[in-house]
Amino acid sequence: MFSLAKKDLLSLGVFALIVLAMPFWLSPLGAAYPALMQKLAIFAIFAVGFNILFGLTGYLSFGHAAFLGIGSYTAVWSFKLLTMNVVPAVVFAVVMSGVFALAIGYLSLRRSGIYFSILTLAFAQMSYSLAYSVLTPITNGETGLLLVQGDPRVLDALFAEPRQGLPVPTLLGLDMSGYAGFYFCAAMLVIAFYLSQKIFASPFGLALRGIKSNQTRMNYTGFNTRPYTLAAFVISGMYAGLAGGLLAVTDPLAGAERMQWTASGEVVLMTILGGVGTLVGPVVGAWLIKYLENIFSAFNESILQRFFSFLPDGLDTFVVTVTSKFVGDGWHLTLGLMFVLVVAFLPGGIMEGIHRIVRSFQRRGDREPDGSLKAQPAE
Known part of the structure; x- marks a missing residue:
């Protein structure tokens, strides 16, 4: 389960070295500050997950920003209700995004091609509208969901010492800000890349490539492609939820703007610019776009x-x-x-x-x- 081919293991080692050494090789480029490096790691996770759906199955989704926003909202609510520890926040963000991806994917995957893309875009826009104006008791509308001093934080109240001022996300006593926050996101990126490698090299990944090549032929041979495409959609949505949760970890707020269609279009650009269907391409595309933006x-x-x-x-x-x-x-x-x-x-x-x-x-x-x-x- 955890083994990799020698070539993939070497690729993983080189990739991990490049990611963890960001503060050194980004310094000459003027980008070696924690806030930007956190974004580079987080949006690389977003693009790697999107590539599992688009790169392997050929299904182009314009609605993945919905899962990014759901992950952010879930993480902030975890901080508000339970604890400032980042582990429960990240886990809940991934699980909740997976649940929503299962529901949206089950409906959207009844169609393929441009009709699938339009359906995912419609669901994302509905999610944005719900977060912006309808579910304001949950999302706080256009203001965004923020931490306040009076939040219950039940687990922290029971087991942690009270702190002065507004609390910040922590892991093993370390504040998830600055370089500590970056290295946490970098570790998550390396793990996400490793899981992507496993998916690409697995029989499941080969089945997804067959679906992309000729789904009709696979259906005619008696191969039921629906569970495979739905699983790819859910996994991709969980990656987006992880990215959204990490956005909340490094900056504990959540807003509806993360669900806008432009965010969905951005991850499409990242994947195509770097190389659809390649392992490293989406990471390169995400880094390049975020570098240009910042x-x-x-x-x-x-x-x-x-x-x-x-x-x-x-x-x-x-x-x-x-x-x-x-x-x-x-x-x-x-x-x-x-x-x-x-x-x-x-x-x-x-x-x-x-x-x-x-x-x-x-x-x-x-x-x-x-x-x-x-x-x-x-x-």
Whole structure:
């Protein structure tokens, strides 16, 4: 159950090393601060889970933000009613999101293709409307669900020493803020990636790939695909719930904006940009988009003027004027242009480009100095 193939084990080790070393390699990029690194880990979990549904089965959901929001609301209620310990909050967030995913998936998977996508979008928008205006006693409406000093926190009242001020989420006595919060999210990302590896390599994962390849043919052979697609939908929803719960762990509040259709569209962009159906691609896409959102959006003309100050007078003004349209408030233009280029020239996402580069070096290694192919030994 816990074993991995040697290649997958090596991939997991390299991935864990990269994730845990974020504070070091993100420092030159200006992104080595805990709040951003927490987002990078959390939205990578969101994208990895979405890829289990979209990448393996081909079912494109536009409603996964609903599970992200449900996970956040559940975690905050756990903090308010039970304890500030993050373990129950994360567990309840995953379970509750799985329950909602089971109900929504059971109804939505009666259809496929664009009809499935529209159904999931409709459920997500209904969830957003319920959270924003109908279920205000539970969600606190547009204000959002917040912690207050008078929350009961039954378990903390029984077993923990009272603290001055507003409590913060904790794990083993550590406040889940700053680097402690990041490393908790990073550990969750490594575990989520490992589980994704197991799913991809399992007979269950192979069945999902068969569904994506030709679901009609599988049905005609007597293979009941419905339980498999529903299981993939529920697992994907639980990943989204985990991401939502971690958002509440690092910043204990929950709002309806996390359920908006734009959040669902964002995870689609992350997966396609990185590489649908690949293990690492969705993580790369999530990191790239969140980096652009948090770093590129902070650039302004004064920063650009200092950066291009080495150019001759007049040319620097022109370059700054053009570049300013792609950063700051216009960072979405950079994202859109990047997405168009990837879809047009790298349909498999960034990971396809990386694989092409690796293959080109391998082909060079297979050639003699005169350019001819090396002789291969007979089998």
